[in-house]
Amino acid sequence: MPKLVFLATDIVLYLLLAAMAFYAWHALRTPTLRQAWRAVASDSAAMSAAVVLGAFLLVAVLDSFHYRPRLPAAPGVAAGAPVAYSTQTLSVLDALLAGPREAREKTYSVPLGTHQYSKESMLVGGKMIRDFPRLQFGGPHLKDTGRDWIGDLVRRSAAGLAGGALAAATLWLAVAALRARGTGVGIRESLRAIRHKTTYIPWRAMLLTAAALALFVGWVAALWPWYHVFGTDQTGNDILFQAIKSVRTALVIGSLATLATLPFAIVFGILAGYYKGRVDDVIQYIYTVLSSIPSVLLIAAFVLMIQVFIDKNPQMFETGVERADVRLFLLSAILGITGWASLARLLRAETLKLTELEYVQAARAFGVSDAGIMRRHILPNVMHVVLIVAVLDFSGLVLYEAVLSYVGVGVDPSTNSFGTMINSARTELARDPLVWWNLLAAFAFMVTLVLAVQLFASAVREAFDPRSRAFRPHRAKPAAGRARGAVTEAP
Amino acid sequence: MISYIIRRIAYGVLILIGVNLFTFVLFFTVNTPDDMARMNIGGKRVSPDAIEKWKVERGYDKPLLWNASAPGADKLTNTIFFDRSVQLFAFDFGSSDSGRDIGYEIRQRVGPSIAVAVPTFLLGLFVVIVFSLLLVFFRNTYLEFWGFAIAVFMMAISSLFYILIGQFLFSKLLKLVPISGFAGGTDLIVFLALPVLIGIVSRLGAEALFYRTMFLEEIGRDYVRTARAKGLSETAVLFRHVLRNALLPILTSTVAVLPLLFLGALIMESFFGIPGLGSYTIDAINAQDFAIVRSMVFVGSLLYIIGLILTDISYTVADPRIRLS
Numbered sequence: 001m002p003k004l005v006f007l008a009t010d011i012v013l014y015l016l017l018a019a020m021a022f023y024a025w026h027a028l029r030t031p032t033l034r035q036a037w038r039a040v041a042s043d044s045a046a047m048s049a050a051v052v053l054g055a056f057l058l059v060a061v062l063d064s065f066h067y068r069p070r071l072p073a074a075p076g077v078a079a080g081a082p083v084a085y086s087t088q089t090l091s092v093l094d095a096l097l098a099g100p101r102e103a104r105e106k107t108y109s110v111p112l113g114t115h116q117y118s119k120e121s122m123l124v125g126g127k128m129i130r131d132f133p134r135l136q137f138g139g140p141h142l143k144d145t146g147r148d149w150i151g152d153l154v155r156r157s158a159a160g161l162a163g164g165a166l167a168a169a170t171l172w173l174a175v176a177a178l179r180a181r182g183t184g185v186g187i188r189e190s191l192r193a194i195r196h197k198t199t200y201i202p203w204r205a206m207l208l209t210a211a212a213l214a215l216f217v218g219w220v221a222a223l224w225p226w227y228h229v230f231g232t233d234q235t236g237n238d239i240l241f242q243a244i245k246s247v248r249t250a251l252v253i254g255s256l257a258t259l260a261t262l263p264f265a266i267v268f269g270i271l272a273g274y275y276k277g278r279v280d281d282v283i284q285y286i287y288t289v290l291s292s293i294p295s296v297l298l299i300a301a302f303v304l305m306i307q308v309f310i311d312k313n314p315q316m317f318e319t320g321v322e323r324a325d326v327r328l329f330l331l332s333a334i335l336g337i338t339g340w341a342s343l344a345r346l347l348r349a350e351t352l353k354l355t356e357l358e359y360v361q362a363a364r365a366f367g368v369s370d371a372g373i374m375r376r377h378i379l380p381n382v383m384h385v386v387l388i389v390a391v392l393d394f395s396g397l398v399l400y401e402a403v404l405s406y407v408g409v410g411v412d413p414s415t416n417s418f419g420t421m422i423n424s425a426r427t428e429l430a431r432d433p434l435v436w437w438n439l440l441a442a443f444a445f446m447v448t449l450v451l452a453v454q455l456f457a458s459a460v461r462e463a464f465d466p467r468s469r470a471f472r473p474h475r476a477k478p479a480a481g482r483a484r485g486a487v488t489e490a491p
Numbered sequence: 492m493i494s495y496i497i498r499r500i501a502y503g504v505l506i507l508i509g510v511n512l513f514t515f516v517l518f519f520t521v522n523t524p525d526d527m528a529r530m531n532i533g534g535k536r537v538s539p540d541a542i543e544k545w546k547v548e549r550g551y552d553k554p555l556l557w558n559a560s561a562p563g564a565d566k567l568t569n570t571i572f573f574d575r576s577v578q579l580f581a582f583d584f585g586s587s588d589s590g591r592d593i594g595y596e597i598r599q600r601v602g603p604s605i606a607v608a609v610p611t612f613l614l615g616l617f618v619v620i621v622f623s624l625l626l627v628f629f630r631n632t633y634l635e636f637w638g639f640a641i642a643v644f645m646m647a648i649s650s651l652f653y654i655l656i657g658q659f660l661f662s663k664l665l666k667l668v669p670i671s672g673f674a675g676g677t678d679l680i681v682f683l684a685l686p687v688l689i690g691i692v693s694r695l696g697a698e699a700l701f702y703r704t705m706f707l708e709e710i711g712r713d714y715v716r717t718a719r720a721k722g723l724s725e726t727a728v729l730f731r732h733v734l735r736n737a738l739l740p741i742l743t744s745t746v747a748v749l750p751l752l753f754l755g756a757l758i759m760e761s762f763f764g765i766p767g768l769g770s771y772t773i774d775a776i777n778a779q780d781f782a783i784v785r786s787m788v789f790v791g792s793l794l795y796i797i798g799l800i801l802t803d804i805s806y807t808v809a810d811p812r813i814r815l816s
Binding site: 078109286291292298309395403407422434443447451454468471473 | 505506507509510511514517518526530542569614625630635639643644646647648649650651652655656658659663670703704707711751754757758770773776777779781784787788792796799
C-alpha cells in the first residue's frame with residue numbers, strides 16, 4: 001500500500017470541485033441561475049470550449065492524487081521493520097504515463113526522432129567516430145531507421161487516427177441515441193438534428209471538438225510508446241509529458257488565485273458599499289494603496305519573502321514535490337492578496353446601488369440586522385459580478401504565471417509549468433541549430449487552454465450581463481439573415 | 492478646481508505614505524535584515540561575522556524605528572526606517588545592496604525606458620483605434636467576424652511568445668534588426684523597431700476588443716441616428732461623429748497610464764537588453780537586491796498616483812458636464 005500524500009493545492013482543488021458541484025446543484029434549483037446557464041449551454045463556442053476544458057480538468061484532477069510508492073524491502077531486513085517509502089511523490093497521472101516519464105534521453109531530440117540532436121563520440125567496431133547516437137526510447141524497434149522510420153510512422157499514425165475516429169463516431173452515436181431517448185424521436189431523426197444544428201445544445205460543435213480531441217489523443221497514444229512525440233528537452237525529458245504536467249499548474253494558479261481574491265473582495269467591497277462613510281474611506285484607502293504598487297513588484301516582494309521562509313524551514317517539507325507545492329500554493333495566495341482591488345471596487349459600486357433599492361430599505365425597516373441584510377439581500381445579488389470577474393480573470397492569471405516565471409518569482413523551478421517551458425525555450429531559440437519544439441508544445445497547449453477559458457468566460461459574461469450581449473459579432477448570413485441583422489442591430 | 496487638486500494631491504501623499512509603511516513592514520519586519528544578509532551572502536559563507544559585516548556596510552545594523560542609544564533627534568533619524576523609507580520622499584534613494592547609487596541609476600535609465608515606451612504607446616494607440624474602428628465599420632460582415640476571431644486568438648497568446656517568435660523571425664531568420672541592445676543616435680531606430688512592433692502587436696487583441704465595445708456603445712446613441720437620418724454616409728457618421736465622441740473616454744482612460752510610461756516595459760526591456768528601468772527592476776529582483784526593489788515600488792506608486800490625479804483632472808477638462816467635488 002503506497003503512502004497517500006495530500007498536498008496543499010490538492011486539498012484546495014478537491015474543495016473547489018466540491019464547491020463547483022454544490023454550485024451546479026444550487027443553480028439547477030434556482031430558476032434565474034438555470035436560465036442564465038441555459039444561455040451558456042446554447043452557445044456553440046462556449047460549449048466547444050467546455051469540452052476542451054473538461055479534458056484539461058480531467059488531466060489536472062488525475063495529476064492531483066499524490067502518493068509515495070512503497071519501496072521493495074531491502075534484503076536482510078527483518079519482517080517487522082517499518083516500511084520504507086520512496087522520496088519521490090508521484091501522482092496518478094505520473095503512474096498512467098510512467099512510460100514517457102521514465103523514457104529519458106541524454107539531451108535534445110527532434111519530435112518523433114530516432115537520433116539525438118547533437119553529435120557524440122562513439123566507439124563503433126573499435127573505431128572512434130563522431131555521429132548522432134540512436135535514442136534509447138525513440139523508435140528503438142526500428143532496425144534500419146533510414147528505411148523503416150517513415151513507414152512505421154505512417155502505419156502507427158493511421159492506426160491511432162483510426163482508433164480516435166472510431167471513438168469519436170461511437171461518442172457521436174451514443175449522444176444521438178441518448179438524445180433520441182430523451183426527446184422521444186428516432187435515432188435517425190436525432191442524428192439529422194445534430195447535423196443540421198437544430199438542437200438547443202450545440203451538440204454538433206461539441207461533438208466535432210470532441211472528435212478533434214479524440215483524433216489527437218488517438219494519434220499520440222499510438223506513437224508515444226515508441227517515440228518522443230514532441231521531442232525531448234535539454235536534459236532529455238519528454239516534452240509532451242512536461243506540457244501535460246503543466247496543465248495542472250496553470251489550472252491551479254488560475255483557480256486558486258481567483259479563489260483567494262474572493263474573500264477580501266467580497267467582504268471589503270460589500271462593507272464599503274453598505275456602511276459608506278468612514279468604513280468606505282478606510283477600505284478605499286487600503287485598496288488604493290495596494291493597487292498603486294506595480295503588481296509585478298508587489299508579487300516579487302511577497303515571493304522573495306516566502307522564499308526566505310521556505311529556505312529557513314527546510315525540515316517542514318519531506319519531499320521536493322511538497323516544497324514546490326507549498327510555493328505554488330503561496331504564490332496563488334499572493335496573487336489573490338495582491339489582486340482583489342479591482343473586484344472590490346466593482347462590488348462596492350454594485351452594493352452602493354443595491355442599498356438604495358426599496359427591498360433593502362424594507363428589510364431595514366423590518367429590523368433585519370446589518371449582517372443579515374448583507375448576507376441575505378446583498379450578497380446573492382452581487383454574485384453575478386463575482387462570477388463574471390472570476391471567469392474573466394482566470395485566463396489572465398494563466399498568462400501571468402508565465403511572465404512571473406520569467407521574472408524569477410513564479411513557481412518553483414522544479415515544477416512543470418508553461419512559464420518554465422517558455423523560459424528554457426528562450427535559450428533554445430538562440431542556439432544553432434535551433435530547438436523549436438519546446439516552444440511549440442508550450443505554445444500549443446497554452447493557447448488552447450487560454451483560448452478555451454476565454455471563450456467560455458465571454459459566454460458566461462453574456463449570460464449574466466445582458467448588456468454585453470449587444471457587442472457580440474455577427475457573421476453575415478444570406479440575404480434574409482442580413483436584413484434581420486440590420487433590424488436587430490439598433491438596441 | 493485648485494482646492495480640489497490640492498485635496499487630491501494631499502490624498503496622493505497619504506497613499507504614498509501607506510505604500511511606504513507597507514513596504515517597510517514587508518521588507519524589514521516580515522523578513523529581517525539578517526535574512527536578507529543570509530540570502531545575499533548565500534551558501535556556505537554564511538557566518539555570524541559575515542552577516543554582521545554585510546549589515547554594517549549597508550547600514551542595516553541600526554535599529555528599525557527607535558534608536559535609544561543616539562542623542563537627541565537622532566533617536567528618530569538614525570534608524571533604518573528613517574534612512575530607508577522617510578528619505579524616499581526627498582527622492583534620496585540611497586545605495587543599492589550591491590553598493591551603487593540608486594538615484595543615479597534611475598536618472599540614467601529613464602531615457603531608454605521612455606524611448607521605448609512612448610513610441611509603443613502612441614503608435615499602439617493609433618493602430619488599435621484604426622483596427623477597432625475597422626471592425627466597427629465592417630460590422631455584421633465576415634470581415635468583422637474574422638477580425639474579431641483573430642483579435643480573440645491574439646489575446647490568448649502570452650506576450651512572451653510574441654517576443655520570442657518576433658526575435659527569432661526578424662533578428663535571427665531575416666536579420667533585419669539586431670536581437671538586442673541599445674545605442675544612441677540614428678542606431679536607436681534599428682534597436683527600437685522590434686520592441687516597439689512587438690509591444691504594439693502583443694496588446695492589439697485585447698485593446699482592440701475593448702475599444703470596439705466603446706465604439707459600439709457610442710454608435711447606439713441618438714445623435715448617431717440623427718446623423719444617419721439627415722443622410723450622412725456611414726463613413727462620415729463613423730469618422731466624424733462616433734470617433735470624436737468615443738475618443739473622449741479613450742483619451743481620458745489613457746491618461747492614467749501616461750506616467751507609468753517612465754517605468755518602461757518590464758519584460759520587453761529585459762528581453763531586448765534595453766538599459767531602462769524595467770530591466771533594472773527585473774535584474775534587481777533576480778539579484779534579490781531589496782533596496783532597488785523598494786525604491787522602484789516607491790517610484791512606481793508615485794507615478795500611478797500622478798496618473799490617478801491626471802485622470803480626474805482630464806475628465807473635467809474633456810467633459811465640462813462633470814463637476815469636481
